[in-house]
Amino acid sequence: VIINVGRGSLINEKELVQCLVGGEIGGAGLDVYENEPNVPKELFGLDNVVLSPHSAGGTPEGFEAVLQLTVGNLRAFFSNKPLVSVVSNE
Numbered sequence: 001v002i003i004n005v006g007r008g009s010l011i012n013e014k015e016l017v018q019c020l021v022g023g024e025i026g027g028a029g030l031d032v033y034e035n036e037p038n039v040p041k042e043l044f045g046l047d048n049v050v051l052s053p054h055s056a057g058g059t060p061e062g063f064e065a066v067l068q069l070t071v072g073n074l075r076a077f078f079s080n081k082p083l084v085s086v087v088s089n090e
Contacts, residue, residue, distance in 0.1 A: 001028065002016070003030075005029075005054070008032040011034065013035075028043075028050070029052075030043070073085060
């Protein structure tokens with residue numbers, strides 16, 4: 001069984017379909033795809049495949065962390081202090 005929740009480009013989906021159909025791989029669980037938002041239609045018809053939308057950061061803790069970071073940056077900006085997280089153009 002292969003699971004990919006990291007990057008869609010890690011798995012060649014054309015080969016994955018061939019391996020799943022041929023029995024070389026027992027199953028697959030994917031929430032990232034090689035050419036998002038396009039998912040190979042062959043994957044939808046396989047009983048040994050689970051597909052879901054990518055939602056790794058969508059947790060209450062993740063949302064709270066983003067909120068705290070945003071508030072911290074706004075407070076720093078309006079107080080003329082260094083930002084908590086600086087994004088560089090370079």
